[in-house]
Amino acid sequence: MWATKLLNLDIKTAQEKRVMDLHELDEIRLGAYDNSRIYKERTKVFHDKKIQHKDLRSGDKVLLFNSKLWLFPGKLKSRWSGPFEIKEIMPYGAVTLVGKDGTEFTVNGERVKKYMANESTEVGTSLYLTDTAPV
Template sequence: MNSSRKDWSEKLDDALWAYRTAYKTPIGRSPYSLIYGKACHLPLELEYRARWAIKYLNMELSTAQEKREMDLHELEEIRLDAYESSRIYKERTKAFHDKRITPKDFKEGDDVLLYNSRLKLFPGKLKCRWSEPFKVKEVLPYGAITLVNNNGAEFTVNGHRLKKYMGSQSIEEGSSIRLHDPPQA
């Protein structure tokens, strides 16, 4: 495009052509070959292949009809294969994603920290993205959690924005923790 980006509509056809003819990993072929059942050829190649096809089939209608039926059956097999490849790709992606998720189970009375998503816009150099500890009042279905702040105000948030607060756990009196020693079992 030019620097003013006003000629995008002229470039749209070329961009769509490039997208439709590019190989896509999830389906194992290009969208063009998925629709038409064959690789994409430039107009000059098509003209040459059309002449070759007419000469090869010698204009026999029955032979051309049988060839077309075979091509349609092959195209259906290609589409089924692409559907299966896409399904396998999605399953692998989902398994990879699910493997990295850590389960969060909150109970009533737990202390939690709330992730402050607004801090992304104007981050301070050393500001913490987790705000003060809140108490879990109620665990609702589908991951929603009702919290209570220190003033007694209640609000509901998505459980993905929370993490357990470990600062409220007390240390037994008379015991000391030395940071350079390994923990006692």
């Protein structure tokens, strides 16, 4: 108060300018909230588009992700092991798997993906290409 009197400023105009500055600051803050909300909505839509839903059923063959292989993975070593067969799907995403030797174990459903091998190539049949040039 004494600074405005010292500088011979009008207290009324200084008060009006201060109120206008506060209103402008509130408008900027509300604009920032709106921009943040719009950004979050767009990011969520983009993220939800990229999610691939797994359609797992009992009896399907799946591969299991080996998360402990990250330390020394080897250059061409696969992190997926299997195939395993799904015995049971439990609530909240847990899956019971059965190995080839009959052992059962339960894992998180996020660690499995569907095994997409052709049944005829899995048995051991091989395909040969023959040279059939048109005559």
